[in-house]
Amino acid sequence: xxxxxxxxxxxxxxxxxxxxxxxxxxxxxxxxxxxxxxxxxxxxxxxxxxxxxxxxxxxxxxxxxxxxxxxxxxxxxxxxxxxxxxxxxxxxxxxxxxxxxxxxxxxxxxxxxxxxxxxxxxxxxxxxxxxxxxxxxxxxxxxxxxxxxxxxxxxxxxxxxxxxxxxxxxxxxxxxxxxxxxxxxxxxxxxxxxxxxxxxxxxxxxxxxxxxxxxxxxxxxxxxxxxxxxxxxxxxxxxxxxxxxxxxxxxxxxxxxxxxxxxxxxxxxx
Amino acid sequence: xxxxxxxxxxxxxxxxxxxxxxxxxxxxxxxxxxxxxxxxxxxxxxxxxxxxxxxxxxxxxxxxxxxxxxxxxxxxxxxxxxxxxxxxxxxxxxxxxxxxxxxxxxxxxxxxxxxxxxxxxxxxxxxxxxxxxxxxxxxxxxxxxxxxxxxxxxxxxxxxxxxxxxxxxxxxxxxxxxxxxxxxxxxxxxxxxxxxxxxxxxxxxxxxxxxxxxxxxxxxxxxxxxxxxxxxxxxxxxxxxxxxxxxxxxxxxxxxxxxxxxxxxxxxxxxxxxxxxxxxxxxxxxxxxxxxxxxxxxxxxxxxxxxxxxxxxxxxxx
Numbered sequence: 001x002x003x004x005x006x007x008x009x010x011x012x013x014x015x016x017x018x019x020x021x022x023x024x025x026x027x028x029x030x031x032x033x034x035x036x037x038x039x040x041x042x043x044x045x046x047x048x049x050x051x052x053x054x055x056x057x058x059x060x061x062x063x064x065x066x067x068x069x070x071x072x073x074x075x076x077x078x079x080x081x082x083x084x085x086x087x088x089x090x091x092x093x094x095x096x097x098x099x100x101x102x103x104x105x106x107x108x109x110x111x112x113x114x115x116x117x118x119x120x121x122x123x124x125x126x127x128x129x130x131x132x133x134x135x136x137x138x139x140x141x142x143x144x145x146x147x148x149x150x151x152x153x154x155x156x157x158x159x160x161x162x163x164x165x166x167x168x169x170x171x172x173x174x175x176x177x178x179x180x181x182x183x184x185x186x187x188x189x190x191x192x193x194x195x196x197x198x199x200x201x202x203x204x205x206x207x208x209x210x211x212x213x214x215x216x217x218x219x220x221x222x223x224x225x226x227x228x229x230x231x232x233x234x235x236x237x238x239x240x241x242x243x244x245x246x247x248x249x250x251x252x253x254x255x256x257x258x259x260x261x262x263x264x265x266x267x268x269x270x
Numbered sequence: 271x272x273x274x275x276x277x278x279x280x281x282x283x284x285x286x287x288x289x290x291x292x293x294x295x296x297x298x299x300x301x302x303x304x305x306x307x308x309x310x311x312x313x314x315x316x317x318x319x320x321x322x323x324x325x326x327x328x329x330x331x332x333x334x335x336x337x338x339x340x341x342x343x344x345x346x347x348x349x350x351x352x353x354x355x356x357x358x359x360x361x362x363x364x365x366x367x368x369x370x371x372x373x374x375x376x377x378x379x380x381x382x383x384x385x386x387x388x389x390x391x392x393x394x395x396x397x398x399x400x401x402x403x404x405x406x407x408x409x410x411x412x413x414x415x416x417x418x419x420x421x422x423x424x425x426x427x428x429x430x431x432x433x434x435x436x437x438x439x440x441x442x443x444x445x446x447x448x449x450x451x452x453x454x455x456x457x458x459x460x461x462x463x464x465x466x467x468x469x470x471x472x473x474x475x476x477x478x479x480x481x482x483x484x485x486x487x488x489x490x491x492x493x494x495x496x497x498x499x500x501x502x503x504x505x506x507x508x509x510x511x512x513x514x515x516x517x518x519x520x521x522x523x524x525x526x527x528x529x530x531x532x533x534x535x536x537x538x539x540x541x542x543x544x545x546x547x548x549x550x551x552x553x554x555x556x557x558x559x560x561x562x563x564x565x566x567x568x569x570x571x572x573x574x575x576x577x578x579x580x581x582x583x584x585x586x587x588x
Contacts, residue, residue, distance in 0.1 A: 111288070114509060114512070114557070114561075115508075115509070115512045115557070116509060116512045116513040116516055118516040118517075119512045119513070119516035119553075122534075123550060123553075125538060126534070126537070126546045126549075127296075127299040127300065127546070129538075130538060199413060203413075203415055206415045206418075207416070207417065207516075207520055210415070210417050210520065210523070211519065211520065211535055212539070213538060213539070223415070226415070226417065226418060226421060229421065230421060230524065233421060233424055233425050233429055234429045234436075237425045240418075240421045240422075240425060241421075244414065244415065244418035244421065244422070247414070247415055247418065248410065248413050248414040248415075251414075252410060252413040255409060255412075255413055
């Protein structure tokens with residue numbers, strides 16, 4: 001690994017550590033209550049007292065970004081984890097299913113994969129209706145097809161692998177060989193992909209919230225905060241800038257770490 | 271001649287199957303989710319007796335058996351009738367038709383900008399440092415929310431420098447910032463794929479052969495490696511069109527532009543089910559048409575596919 005890449009990886013890990021701290025201990029990091037309004041101190045530019053300025057109701061933007069982390073990133077991670085499990089189950093079963101079943105499942109999956117996650121999530125929200133829970137469901141469903149595809153490919157490779165064959169020769173039953181020796185291998189590969197997937201889930205959630213289809217005011221959520229900043233863009237740029245930086249930094253870091261993990265897994269020199 | 275006809279028939283059949291699948295899924299989905307369409311249609315504030323509600327239900331045919339509803343729905347679709355919007359009280363085809371032009375302008379301009387930008391970056395940026403910088407920029411653009419890029423451009427070029435109007439559609443200059451916003455992520459993705467394809471082709475033995483014959487870098491790229499890169503990018507077309515449609519919803523909201531995206535958002539918020547169904551079917555149709563065009567274009571770009579399909583057809587005849 002070159003020095004530049006090591007620095008990049010270190011920076012990405014540092015950002016993710018900060019994000020994790022903000023998500024787990026928002027009360028300790030944030031200087032103010034994210035819901036505390038102060039009409040006389042509304043739309044103040046960034047200063048020592050308010051690092052990221054204040055919004056239309058005089059709420060501290062920095063505190064709102066910190067308190068929003070849990071919701072924006074947490075739902076993204078939860079959606080990714082659920083999608084991974086669903087993809088693992090469907091993909092692994094499809095991988096050992098009779099050919100016609102496998103072919104039909106993969107054809108449907110290919111069609112779903114042809115659409116960007118955000119569009120699929122938008123269609124799901126359109127059908128289920130707006131709301132924070134429906135947004136989480138939509139983003140989860142939108143992420144599933146990628147994991148199905150990879151899980152199926154991995155399953156079909158691993159079923160024929162030597163260590164699985166060895167286990168079978170040693171008398172391990174077919175189902176046990178599958179659950180003990182195939183599924184864990186598939187899971188490993190999928191979790192690497194999931195590191196990258198968290199980023200796209202966070203982006204999809206922020207987009208849906210920005211459209212007003214997710215959580216509603218006064219909940220601190222990054223996408224929703226940006227939507228509030230849209231209306232006062234001419235006078236208070238900071239409301240629309242800082243939550244966006246938070247999203248971009250988190251997603252870039254997750255992608256960088258995920259790509260390096262993937263390169264290591266594939267045996268390439270990162 | 272016959273293989274071509276057979277292929278076209280196959281494509282037409284797949285178009286119909288996908289559209290039928292989308293229509294059926296939309297029909298089923300709206301029957302599975304909870305909530306009475308009539309109450310949704312009237313809104314939460316409406317003070318309407320159950321008798322009136324039943325009247326509306328009968329008028330819309332919602333009281334008939336599900337199978338009967340499904341068949342008449344498919345029959346209407348076959349005639350190009352998408353039903354009537356609950357909220358706007360006009361045919362869905364008209365609701366979509368009125369706003370289509372504006373979104374088409376925006377997405378077409380964005381697509382052209384994205385292709386030009388991606389080509390320029392893939393062809394003219396060379397060397398390790400240059401490509402590293404471009405790859406980094408692509409990563410940041412792909413990791414930023416589209417609407418945030420729009421907000422930044424708006425804040426710098428409209429509110430800050432005053433070069434472009436903030437919103438509206440009257441002035442042709444209003445389309446510049448939205449189109450650039452929509453184009454950036456598409457260009458980043460396209461640029462990545464294009465560059466990967468060109469670089470992979472440059473490592474192949476045929477590239478050395480071409481160079482050994484005395485061809486320069488320009489000729490090698492223009493006549494040989496660009497084809498490889500473009501073939502890879504072409505398979506992404508449907509995905510890119512999808513991200514343009516999804517992005518249009520966000521970009522039209524950021525820039526307060528009328529268009530299909532705004533109609534979609536309003537339909538989702540108001541639970542205007544016929545409009546939502548219409549938009550889903552419209553997107554499915556766009557997707558299918560784009561895929562058919564890509565399928566037909568692929569052999570033109572990639573001679574290996576031409577030969578492969580001829581061999582396959584020959585084997586079938588035997």
